[in-house]
Amino acid sequence: MLIHPMAERLRGLGLAAMADAFLDMRNQPAADDLSREDWLGLLIDREVTARDNKRFGRRLSVARLRQNAVIEDADLRTPRGLDRGLFQTLTTCGWIRDSHHVLIGGPTGVGKSWLACALGHKACRDGFSVFYRRAPRLFADLATARGEGRLARLMRSLERTRLLIIDDWGPEPLDAEQRRDLLEIVDDREGKGSLLITSQVPIGRWHEIIGDPTLGDAILDRVIHRSHRIELKGESLRKRQALAAVEGLTNAKEK
Structure with a gap:
């Protein structure tokens, strides 16, 4: 041969x-x-x-995940309100297959963005299209696309994405165009895609961010009733890591 x-x-x-x-x-x-x-x-x-x-x-390249996070590295030992059973359920990506959503709340530094990126990474591994954007950047992209006459094309691209991650939602209130854009994005998800939203603002105050009672009801009704909720709590992990690093340097100098 x-x-x-x-x-x-x-x-x-x-x-x-x-x-x-x-x-x-x-x-x-x-x-x-x-x-x-x-x-x-x-x-x-x-x-x-x-x-x-x-x-x-x-x-993974298209997703543009902000952090290099994987579910295998998730810290399930530190007490911060992350339910092990729910987390393991979410890692199966069944919620994406069912076009459900995930809402992750909690104060700054507790790992909301990391967790969102880890679930986004797992979705990529399981064959789903993913797109990540911080909320301010997403609305800026939409405004730019509107000004350049390509908003419809961007909306179609978002609609085709199975998992859209909106990180750091709030606390700035939305203007009229942002409210309409968000309603269209959420409406396009209905039965066809999933949202993962992280926010420091409690869900009870999301109406304030949207700024319009009618649109607020329409948006939240489509999201909240088909969502899994994670409410993280505790001290900032960044602060804890910084203190650990300082202690490590101190111990090294003493030796």
């Missing part, structure tokens, strides 16, 4: 990972004991894995 021409044919068919696996296996003595079916199965597995990793990389 002509080994290298065979590998080049595989590459020509767009099966680069299979070609690499073919060459690797030819150099392994243990591969001589494999049946033809096992050989083919291993080659196909390598190609499928490579393609899955590429798609995951593209989804």
Whole structure:
């Protein structure tokens, strides 16, 4: 068998990972004991894995998650109101399949954004399209798109995204255009996509942020009644990490 021409044919068919696996296996003595079916199965597995990793990389790039967070690193020991059972349920991404939402509240520094990014990362791993934006940046993007005549295109892009993460919602009140944009975004999610919203502002005050009773009812009715809620509490994790770092330096100097 002509080994290298065979590998080049595989590459020509767009099966680069299979070609690499073919060459690797030819150099392994243990591969001589494999049946033809096992050989083919291993080659196909390598190609499928490579393609899955590429798609995951593209989804992660488009998501633009603010933090490099993964669910496996979640701190479930520090008492901050994060229910272990609910968190494990959310990591299955069943809420995204059901077009439900997640609302994460709590004071600054308790890990709201980190948790949102970790769940967004898991959604990317499970094959869902994700897009992350801090609320001020999202509304700025919408205003710019409106001024440039491409608001409809941006809205269609957001509508096609299965999980839209809006981080740091509030406390600044929305203006009239922002209220209408938010209602359209929320309405587009109905039965087709999920929202993950983090905020320092208690849900009971979200009407104040929206600033219009009628639109507030329309927006919140679509979100709150189909949402899982996490209310984090406790001291700022950033402050705790800073104190730990200072203590570590002090101990190192004493030694």
